[in-house]
Amino acid sequence: MSVTWNRHHILSLADFTPDEYDTVLQTANSFREVLSRRTKKVPTLQGQVVANLFFESSTRTRSSFELAAKRLSADTLNFAPSTSSLSKGETILDTAKTYLAMGTDIMVIRHREAGVPQAIANEMDRLGVKVGVLNAGDGQHEHPSQALLDLFTITTLLDPEHPHLALLKDKKIAIVGDILHSRVARSNLWSLTASGAEVHLAGPPTLLPQLFADYVGGEERGVSGEGRGTQTIFSPHTPYPTPHTPHPRKLFLHWSLEPALRDADFVMTLRLQKERMTGHLLPSLREYHQQFGITRDRLKLCKPDVKVLHPGPVNRGVEISSDLMDDPRCSLISQQVTSGVAVRMALLYLMGSSKL
Incomplete structure (x- = not known):
């Protein structure tokens, strides 16, 4: 080699x-x-x-x-x-x-x-x-290694013989959940947007705060319940080197789930990192699941062949329903x-x- x-x-x-x-x-x-x-x-x-x-x-x-x-x-x-x-x-x-x-x-x-x-x-x-x-x-x-294995999982699904970055160009990928505390999400933002994919973040305002818009530049700024803004990504916490990309990075923020899922090719749901949370960021796990949990019914908004990822460990019945997690027809969790x-x-x- x-x-x-x-x-x-x-x-x-x-x-x-x-x-x-x-x-x-x-x-x-x-x-x-x-x-x-x-x-x-x-x-x-x-x-x-x-x-x-x-x-x-x-x-x-x-x-x-x-x-x-x-x-x-x-x-x-x-x-x-x-x-x-x-x-x-x-x-x-x-x-x-x-x-x-x-x-x-x-x-x-x-x-x-x-x-x-x-x-x-x-x-x-x-x-x-x-x-x-x-x-x-x-x-x-x-x-980084988690984001790279996520990238590898997706690209080998699209081309098992020759996985490469450009396969994700213009694909819609939704990342749902505890964005604020997720190092996995931050690394995935770099890798997925570098491919030319359209990345949609969705979560409650307490877990997807305004700072994700405040620390980025782009054609539009800010988020709203149904709104979305296109941004070039920079981290809300850490100064990074200049990103390498031949095209603008496409990132959209949502405080409701439906616009993020609509016509998505891939959905990545994230664990609620309760051990990192300070204060009451969520009313209850039940309410979170009702608003942002990934279920079979909610996936009807996505492309018919949508695939679901989760970096693990999984809180079953909170971020994702158990039946969906265990369904090999749409879940890529074991492949990850x-x-x-x-x-x-x-x-x-x-x-x-x-x-x-």
Whole structure:
């Protein structure tokens, strides 16, 4: 496998180029073929060490990265904060430098605070070592690998042999739910709008606040119950590099569900992150489901062959009805989990190969 990759760290998708997206998609597709074999292991990262430094709880992401590293024949180190020296007063940067001293080549970082992966990457660069840092989710900032596996799931559905970014041009994609607290949504905004897709955000005003319009520029500004504004995206929380895109990014905001779903090709529903909520942002889970829950009846507003995604974990009967979640004719949720291993293999491979 021969590809060109110059990115040392993967911390954000804000400045990903179309070529980089396509490189990830095509590399992941190659590894998807590897994962279908009887022998699912390749020697591409043999001799390298991948450290999974998860300062925050995770099931899917952590397991997916660990399996991806092992499928590439890398040695893995797994960090658990509850049994670490953090409880004795050690700093996060000192923890990272401890793993560096053990010979780590790639650090996969997850933390409840935004900016921690960036801080560790800066420290590795300051030390002049060739250690790549991959952001596995930081606070309310970003979750690049999740957005890339979502992109891979959708594009392989549209073209199983040659998934590429341009397949989503002019597709309508609705992202519904707790946008405010979602790092997954923020990363997906970059990747999906870079493809030329029309992205519609929908949620109650407390979970889709005005700041998502205030921090962006475009032809129109603001949102309303039925209104929608087209914007070029910039994060409401973090200054990003200049985005790479050959066309204006199309983003629409809604405080009601129907206009977001109407004629949608794909619907992504997000978990209500109750652990991140302060104050009473919702009257009740029942009322939220009545207004913004994705059900079979509501999908009648979408295209006939609409597909539904959810990054997990899922609150059944809140964000999405159980019958819809378990229906393989329209749910891509299990495919997202499967795609995660191939995409994370691709990311680790690209980062590991750039060290050589």
